[in-house]
Amino acid sequence: MKEVKIESKLSVFDDFNELPPDVAKLMENAIEARHNAYAPYSKFLVGAAILLDNGEVVTGNNQENASYPSGLCAERTAIYYAGAKFPNAKILKMALTAGSQIQTTKTPIPPCGACRQAIAEYEFKQDDPIEIYFMGETGKVVKSDSLANLLPLGFDKSFL
Numbered sequence: 001m002k003e004v005k006i007e008s009k010l011s012v013f014d015d016f017n018e019l020p021p022d023v024a025k026l027m028e029n030a031i032e033a034r035h036n037a038y039a040p041y042s043k044f045l046v047g048a049a050i051l052l053d054n055g056e057v058v059t060g061n062n063q064e065n066a067s068y069p070s071g072l073c074a075e076r077t078a079i080y081y082a083g084a085k086f087p088n089a090k091i092l093k094m095a096l097t098a099g100s101q102i103q104t105t106k107t108p109i110p111p112c113g114a115c116r117q118a119i120a121e122y123e124f125k126q127d128d129p130i131e132i133y134f135m136g137e138t139g140k141v142v143k144s145d146s147l148a149n150l151l152p153l154g155f156d157k158s159f160l
């Protein structure tokens, strides 16, 4: 038996103002999308913005439903729309922001496990890493150079 250590590397920006200009712009798109989220049940609003290699920006937000499991997270709303509208474009960057209507969210909110799996599918498909930036409403912004950092031991089509 031997132990295997898995390491992930993340970068942390002190706040929004430290972001490179193109990422700050993408995060602004995500913030705008967050404000349009439909989250009457959880009151937890999430926005996502995706930059494609054709220059297009696709946004999405969480869409809830009275039948709770029928709702969808912001990340999947955005990435499935990108896949549907621009099937041949590569995803370069993804900016995510989340905030509750009940209290100000100051810590970076990472994508949920199901969304990580969905993003992983596109990273495998395009065979190029997707940069992911995530934050709350204010405060630090975390950057991952690739989805793989957020989902070690991921399941992909090579196992099928």
Ligand code: THU
Pocket: 039, 042, 044, 045, 046, 061, 062, 063, 064, 071, 072, 073, 074, 075, 110, 111, 112, 115
């Ligand atoms: N949510 C997202 O949109 N993305 C995530 O990664 C985590 C959770 C949404 C789903 C639901 O509408 C609300 O946040 C509370 O879970």
